[in-house]
Amino acid sequence: MNYQWNWGVFLQPSASGDDTYLGWMFAGFKMTIGLSLSAWVIALLLGALVGVLRTVPNKVLAGFATAYVEMFRNVPLLVQLFIWYFVLPELLPTSIGDAYKQTNPVMQQFLASMVCLGLFTSARVAEQVRAGINSLPRGQKNAGLALGFTLPQTYRFVMLPMAFRLVVPPLTSEFLNIFKNSAVCSTIGLLELAAQGRQLVDYTAQPFESFIAVTLSYIIINVTVMTLMHKFERRISVPGYIGGK
Amino acid sequence: MIKIANVSKHYGSFQVLTDCSTSVSKGEVIVVCGPSGSGKSTLIKCVNGLEPFQSGEITVDGTSVGDPKTNLSKLRARVGMVFQNFELFPHMSITENLAIAQVKVLGRKQDEAIDKGLKLLDRVGLKAQAHKFPGQLSGGQQQRVAIARALAMDPICMLFDEPTSALDPEMVNEVLDVMTELAKEGMTMMCVTHEMGFAKRVANRVIFMDQGRIVEDDSKEEFFANPRSERAQQFLAKILHH
Amino acid sequence: MYEFDWSSIPGALPFLWDGMKVTLVITFQAVLIGIVWGTLLAMMRLSPIKALSWFAAGYVNLFRAVPLVMVLLWFFLIVPEFVGQLFNIPRGTDMRLSSAMAGFALFESAYYSEIIRAGIQSVPKGQISAASALGMNYGQAMRLVVLPQAFRNMVPLLLTQGIILFQDTSLVYVSALADFFGAAYKVGDRDGRLVEMLLFAGVVYFVICFSASQLVKRLQKKYSTA
Numbered sequence: 001m002n003y004q005w006n007w008g009v010f011l012q013p014s015a016s017g018d019d020t021y022l023g024w025m026f027a028g029f030k031m032t033i034g035l036s037l038s039a040w041v042i043a044l045l046l047g048a049l050v051g052v053l054r055t056v057p058n059k060v061l062a063g064f065a066t067a068y069v070e071m072f073r074n075v076p077l078l079v080q081l082f083i084w085y086f087v088l089p090e091l092l093p094t095s096i097g098d099a100y101k102q103t104n105p106v107m108q109q110f111l112a113s114m115v116c117l118g119l120f121t122s123a124r125v126a127e128q129v130r131a132g133i134n135s136l137p138r139g140q141k142n143a144g145l146a147l148g149f150t151l152p153q154t155y156r157f158v159m160l161p162m163a164f165r166l167v168v169p170p171l172t173s174e175f176l177n178i179f180k181n182s183a184v185c186s187t188i189g190l191l192e193l194a195a196q197g198r199q200l201v202d203y204t205a206q207p208f209e210s211f212i213a214v215t216l217s218y219i220i221i222n223v224t225v226m227t228l229m230h231k232f233e234r235r236i237s238v239p240g241y242i243g244g245k
Numbered sequence: 246m247i248k249i250a251n252v253s254k255h256y257g258s259f260q261v262l263t264d265c266s267t268s269v270s271k272g273e274v275i276v277v278c279g280p281s282g283s284g285k286s287t288l289i290k291c292v293n294g295l296e297p298f299q300s301g302e303i304t305v306d307g308t309s310v311g312d313p314k315t316n317l318s319k320l321r322a323r324v325g326m327v328f329q330n331f332e333l334f335p336h337m338s339i340t341e342n343l344a345i346a347q348v349k350v351l352g353r354k355q356d357e358a359i360d361k362g363l364k365l366l367d368r369v370g371l372k373a374q375a376h377k378f379p380g381q382l383s384g385g386q387q388q389r390v391a392i393a394r395a396l397a398m399d400p401i402c403m404l405f406d407e408p409t410s411a412l413d414p415e416m417v418n419e420v421l422d423v424m425t426e427l428a429k430e431g432m433t434m435m436c437v438t439h440e441m442g443f444a445k446r447v448a449n450r451v452i453f454m455d456q457g458r459i460v461e462d463d464s465k466e467e468f469f470a471n472p473r474s475e476r477a478q479q480f481l482a483k484i485l486h487h
Numbered sequence: 488m489y490e491f492d493w494s495s496i497p498g499a500l501p502f503l504w505d506g507m508k509v510t511l512v513i514t515f516q517a518v519l520i521g522i523v524w525g526t527l528l529a530m531m532r533l534s535p536i537k538a539l540s541w542f543a544a545g546y547v548n549l550f551r552a553v554p555l556v557m558v559l560l561w562f563f564l565i566v567p568e569f570v571g572q573l574f575n576i577p578r579g580t581d582m583r584l585s586s587a588m589a590g591f592a593l594f595e596s597a598y599y600s601e602i603i604r605a606g607i608q609s610v611p612k613g614q615i616s617a618a619s620a621l622g623m624n625y626g627q628a629m630r631l632v633v634l635p636q637a638f639r640n641m642v643p644l645l646l647t648q649g650i651i652l653f654q655d656t657s658l659v660y661v662s663a664l665a666d667f668f669g670a671a672y673k674v675g676d677r678d679g680r681l682v683e684m685l686l687f688a689g690v691v692y693f694v695i696c697f698s699a700s701q702l703v704k705r706l707q708k709k710y711s712t713a
Binding site for chain 1: 488489549551552553554555556557560561564565568654655657658660661668672681682685686688689692693696697700
């Protein structure tokens with residue numbers, strides 16, 4: 001195997017002229033982070049809401065929440081992404097669809113990716129939230145109600161604060177997943193880390209360096225997120241219970 | 246105070262309660278006992294509407310529990326309940342546990358609620374634990390806090406659902422002592438418990454349930470001296486031997 | 488408003504079925520290798536020999552930190568070249584499918600190994616003591632006592648992971664392979680009917696995965712009551 005290693009390639013000016021290849025990678029890194037974080041906000045908000053709805057006594061609401069989760073869980077992420085990106089703009093009323101297609105293509109890629117990742121992950125978050133609520137002792141709900149709390153108050157003051165703490169460890173793994181899943185968005189041309197890695201291979205002809213650098217970036221993201229979440233877990237631990245002292 | 250009239254309840258085809266009737270007057274202490282699965286916990290949970298029932302009527306201080314127009318939260322705020330597994334809120338300190346419902350349900354001021362809570366905490370002998378979290382207390386201590394939490398709402402009556410059966414034996418008495426004192430002060434109480442010593446000391450009446458029916462409803466003297474049903478005799482024989 | 492035209496689907500069914508066969512082949516081989524290699528990794532991870540347990544931990548953590556897309560790109564763009572030079576395979580040999588399958592299997596093994604490790608650890612420690620007390624060695628205790636119980640507990644999780652894997656296979660799109668999704672995309676692109684084909688693909692995946700997950704749920708109920 002006669003491969004010429006050349007790590008200096010990252011400092012060479014890129015094909016676009018105004019940047020280095022390291023700059024390309026960094027741009028991809030920022031895109032991955034920005035996309036994942038904004039999708040995570042959507043996933044947390046919608047996931048918490050849908051997860052709570054799955055546990056309420058109202059059959060219609062709970063049924064809606066179940067359908068939501070099943071829909072997003074049983075179609076591959078790639079297919080969902082293509083539907084958001086290629087199909088949805090076509091299904092809008094012609095005038096709106098045409099106006100949308102006139103907007104900045106990077107914006108379109110980002111929007112589709114963010115909504116897709118956000119909703120896909122929200123279904124998973126919802127499952128964790130539901131599991132967290134259901135794992136609380138049944139008596140907690142009764143104790144809240146017996147004190148005169150209404151059902152929404154019981155959720156708000158008694159069940160959710162505790163369920164939230166139970167759910168943080170599994171949510172950490174969903175949070176990690178969203179960064180990894182964001183790589184799927186390279187398939188619609190969004191220039192995040194994985195896509196920049198592919199470009200680097202094409203432009204620099206140094207495939208090993210390019211891919212090792214991108215792979216390392218993902219590992220760095222992974223380790224950083226894990227460390228932060230562990231700190232967070234310790235901060236919210238309850239004395240005498242899970243993780244507390 | 247509490248009137249239970251011909252209450253029946255079933256889950257699907259399984260009959261949990263059959264035609265139960267009894268009443269508790271103001272200041273009375275009633276002990277409900279019976280073998281496990283006899284429906285006694287279900288019955289007491291029907292009193293504050295935690296368990297729905299299909300037929301019959303329960304009124305508490307004149308308010309019908311089964312009536313869909315009744316504001317159940319309002320009613321429950323006036324009826325204290327103590328659970329088998331304490332059910333303190335683990336993510337709140339003892340002080341917060343005592344104050345939260347006073348503030349959010351009764352609309353009391355935070356300081357007022359904390360004051361009241363601490364006074365009651367002192368009464369159950371746990372003032373020193375105010376800043377701790379439930380997970381840092383023993384079972385007996387947690388149950389005493391739970392009683393104080395219920396009392397902080399100024400309840401018109403108290404429901405106890407097997408308050409000592411999750412406790413280690415050496416902690417049972419500290420809880421029973423608090424309950425005994427409460428009874429002596431004239432609190433209206435309905436207690437599901439196997440503690441026959443407690444029943445003998447403070448109960449006015451004893452209700453014995455079996456297979457979802459109220460089999461005996463007697464003064465405690467009558468119940469302990471000569472239980473009428475064979476089931477109650479067997480039950481007493483078993484429990485008193487332990 | 489968009490006017491749907493589903494007419495290109497019936498003619499494309501044989502081609503789509505060929506794609507589905509690729510999807511199924513990748514899925515089943517990855518599940519199979521994943522479980523076997525995953526079990527070995529889990530046992531290494533739990534073994535008292537430090538070198539083995541570090542290797543397994545490193546392997547699992549590496550693959551779990553990297554996106555599947557990235558792994559598939561490695562196995563699409565770099566590994567074939569490398570392997571080709573190593574074994575003198577003539578240039579231009581199409582190794583896309585075998586390479587993608589290898590990438591998949593190695594990636595999924597990391598996830599299977601975590602499921603299996605949790606399964607092994609869910610068997611009470613006393614079981615190993617009991618087996619040793621009967622005179623079994625470590626290997627016998629694992630094979631005859633611990634693993635059978637562990638797998639029984641794990642069946643629903645392993646199957647659920649299989650459903651996730653089935654969905655993940657769509658990502659071989661990045662290696663330009665015509666799996667079911669790749670085939671659907673190609674047909675839609677060719678006929679200018681991408682909207683219909685993508686929706687059709689979505690519905691097919693949904694029906695398969697939803698039915699499979701309902702079956703797993705039923706199985707789980709049966710298991711837990713048994």
